Amino acid sequence: MSDPPQPVAMETHRLVLPEDLNHFGFLFGGRLLAWVDEACYIAASLDFPHCQFVTVGMDKVEFHHSVRQGTILNIRCVRTREGNTSVSYQVEVFDRRNPHAPAIFATGVTYVSVDDTGRKKSLRD
Numbered sequence: 001m002s003d004p005p006q007p008v009a010m011e012t013h014r015l016v017l018p019e020d021l022n023h024f025g026f027l028f029g030g031r032l033l034a035w036v037d038e039a040c041y042i043a044a045s046l047d048f049p050h051c052q053f054v055t056v057g058m059d060k061v062e063f064h065h066s067v068r069q070g071t072i073l074n075i076r077c078v079r080t081r082e083g084n085t086s087v088s089y090q091v092e093v094f095d096r097r098n099p100h101a102p103a104i105f106a107t108g109v110t111y112v113s114v115d116d117t118g119r120k121k122s123l124r125d
Helices: 029-047
Strands: 009-015 052-058 072-082 086-095 105-114
Touching (some): 009 029, 029 052, 029 105, 072 105
Antiparallel strands (some): 009 072, 052 105, 072 086, 086 105
């Protein structure tokens, strides 16, 4: 008997530039949240190309490590749940140059499929 198929991860990378830093010289948390949302949105759009998605929410937002300018971030999204109108992803962010370090950030992101008027729409329509 074969093992069940593993979820396919969508990965992307971001370079932390001076304009991404806060006044203390670390990556601005809001910038990282935007990148995470964008990466998961791309994953959802690739998984369901006929759907229009809006973000419903993110799970716990907790930054585990600070990030400095020049860091190359690896953002990895894996689909974890699929409902009738919504889909969720687990996302983890790593320092690409330090592959053995723990995740800098991790959370779950949920999207809902909507029609042109903003009403929920099935993922299968």
